[in-house]
Amino acid sequence: MKKVNILSVCGSGTVSSAMVGQKIKEMLGEHGYDCEIHEVSPGMVAGAVGSSHVDLIAFTSPFDPNDAEGIPQLNAVGVLTGMDEETFLEKALEVLKDLK
């Protein structure tokens, strides 16, 4: 399995991000990715990106895109609600297949 590091961002950095993180881990796991998920609040994005390697950011709360310049940022509200997991999955796979 290919290892990827994903930042899951929600308002508090605990609940929604944990739920989204868990689902992403399952979804991408089925496609051969071993996801390491870090749950953070929007204010923690810059620090997290600065201190460790991040391949992809999944968010349910907005954050300053400049805090994570050059890292793909995908809206994950559809994953949270379960109403549209497909859109996220397609975009995530697209992003991840370009990883070295």
Add this chain to the structure above:
Amino acid sequence: MELVNESLICLHADVKTAEEAIHLAADRLMQEGFVTSDYAQAVIEREKTYPTGLAGAGYNIAIPHTNPEFVIKPGVAVVIPKDPIIFAMMGTPAEKLACQMIFPLAMKSPDKQLQLLMKLMSFFQNSEVLKQVYEAKEAKTIMELMKELEN
């Protein structure tokens, strides 16, 4: 654990804005001993930065909430406004949703909150259940529908 009680359910609520809906629910939650007196203001403030409007199955809903420090015990209120109320969309604040149902949350421990959130999300994906909540004539009907969240 009793998450919902009849006093937390506001049918045909005469509220026009997200703030009014939050205040209505917060008053009930406070009277029933679920939240502190500053819960309403904390929720309203949070909603400005991290809005909670969601497109559910066939209906738009909102789940306004805030940090555990304003919560005494976990609970879920239900506000069904006479006319849909505008909430900004979670993750995309520039987008607005006219929400037919509002479920203000009072959450305590992150573990419990995660479980409840997952149950709520599957609840919101069920258009049949949402329809029954939306069209409910009395609070008791909604209580019955929401019972599954308590297990």
